[in-house]
Amino acid sequence: MKHLIVVGAGLVGLSTTRAALASGYKVTVLEQGPLPNPNAASSDQHRLIRYQYGRAAGYTRMVSHAFDVWEKVWGDLGETLFEKTGTLGIAHGSNDYVAQSLATFEDLGIPHERLTSTEIERIAPQLTLPEDAWGLLNADGGVLLAERIVDGLLAWNRSQGAVMRAHCRVEHVDLERASVRLIDGEVLEGDVLVVATGAWLGELLPSHALPTYRQAACYVEGPEAMMAHWRNGPSLTDIGIGDNYALMPVRGTGLKFGSGAHRRAGSPTDGFGAELAEGYEVIAPFAPYLRYAEGYRPVRMAVGYYVKDSSEKFRIDTIGKSMVVTNCDGQMFKFGPLVGERLIACADGKISAGELQGWAAGA
Ligand SMILES: Cc1cc2nc3c(=O)[nH]c(=O)nc-3n(C[C@H](O)[C@H](O)[C@H](O)COP(=O)(O)OP(=O)(O)OC[C@H]3O[C@@H](n4cnc5c(N)ncnc54)[C@H](O)[C@@H]3O)c2cc1C
Structure with a gap:
């Protein structure tokens, strides 16, 4: 059984966990705050899902796929x-x-x-x-209904066997090896690592810092x-x-x-x-x-x-055994479960890293 480590229990981390459990993974989720974390971007009473994306046809189409998931x-x-x-x-x-x-x-x-x-x-x-x-x-x-969705996914992931660890701040990641070190020195190594740390990404991975x-x-x-x-x-x-x-x-x-x-x-x-x-x-x-x-x-x-950078495009970087999700803007809630499924499709070799990146960028 492959072991997935997820850093961050916002909607992207929780949705990736859901998709991985459905695909037969063992999953460990590491969250720096409580579960759920009220400061996560995913925590609020509600979020909008809408088709209106200007001339961005890729994201407009993606909304239909998001509804399916x-x-x-x-x-x-x-x-x-x-x-x-x-x-x-x-x-x-x-x-x-x-x-x-x-x-x-x-x-x-x-x-x-x-x-x-x-x-x-x-x-x-x-x-x-x-x-x-x-x-x-x-x-x-x-x-x-964002908060209720986050609560529901937390409970569902737990019921399906995911290990959900609160107050576990990851202070170092080795993307090549899918390994993480917690603030107390504990090291965990998985087969796949997903980093979904929202606006905190620059603290963990300065090389990936965006505005x-x-x-x-x-x-x-x-x-x-x-x-x-x-x-x-x-x-x-x-x-x-x-x-x-x-x-x-x-x-x-x-x-x-x-x-x-x-x-x-x-x-x-x-x-x-x-x-x-x-x-x-x-x-x-x-x-x-x-x-x-x-x-x-x-x-x-x-x-x-x-x-959010000026490109207004989601970014998924694949490095070694890891995937890093960023540039989610004020837009990712509606796509969270869809992105989770695509990340696991890539980890399972069903789509290539290039396809995943292009898709996330709204191609
Ligand atoms: C005010 C506002 C309105 C929005 N409106 C909409 C909308 O209407 N529709 C829409 O689709 N989207 C909307 N969005 C965007 C959407 O909410 C976010 O893009 C989405 O929730 C991001 O999810 P995430 O899991 O990537 O990040 P987050 O929900 O921020 O989760 C990241 C998690 O990682 C944890 N973490 C960070 N660093 C570490 C570490 N080192 N170790 C362990 N854990 C760590 C954090 O504590 C946090 O819980 C809005 C966002 C905001 C702020």
Whole structure:
């Protein structure tokens, strides 16, 4: 039986463990924090899965494959931790990201509707839009219940025999030999090693360091009549200027606003705290498009960190007996289980390292 060592118990590490167990591996997972680690990028009430990827046809196609693997995950967990809210991008010009996504949907035959501003306000009456705004609606996207998924995978992996070790910080890896040394000096050697340490990768492998960012999303409460509309409407992938998105309050989760424009250079050593007042900065770019905007207030901040370089492409490096996953951006949750299956397909020799790398880069 081959032994897989996984460093990092975020969604990528847990999904790789799931795929490896299904393929007959013995698996040891090493996590520097508690299990689950509330500071991991994978830890939050919810994450968005949406087809809208501009002109990036490879990633748009990958979303369909991701949905197929999520179905298998629901089968393993015995429950569907996904709410199909639909996803709506709102365009304010003729050639922005939403228009690019529309062109890609048309090329690939992804089902969608193009809505006028009046039609958008009919399905999302909490919004008030300029007349020339239009929307790209996809009915299949929606909300992944992230924390419950992480909890479910932890329990499933344990039930299938994975050794899950909390508070085990790996301080050195030998990628050629698939061996790791823990902070207390213990050494473990496997047949395959997967490093999925998110924004902490540069601390472990300085040779793989890429820029890291702090992203603070904000849970908000709005006027009660508007909250009812949020609960029934689609999730928003784009609204206003600056890559703003909103996740619906479904199945006990809150309404969450996020903004790409609110991303800051930073690393986990900067800490995970945030003043509630920062939430008003996240709400600000939404405000021109919110009916009764003055009634919205932040109720909780959620701070996470991720790796992101200018390529906006996932990176999987294969070195010796190891695979290193990085550059996951604010995008990898939806693809986590799919990536886990591809990593194990490569470890099993079903796809080559070159194919894996090209695929991860959205080829
Ligand atoms: C605010 C925010 C919003 C996002 N929104 C979305 C979204 O809507 N949709 C989407 O698809 N994606 C989204 N993402 C991105 C997605 O959440 C991440 O890309 C994904 O969760 C990364 O998973 P991971 O397993 O690679 O990393 P992480 O979840 O960060 O896990 C890495 C783990 O490795 C552990 N670790 C690190 N170093 C060591 C070490 N030396 N030894 C042992 N353990 C170690 C860490 O403690 C951590 O638990 C968002 C991210 C953020 C921060």
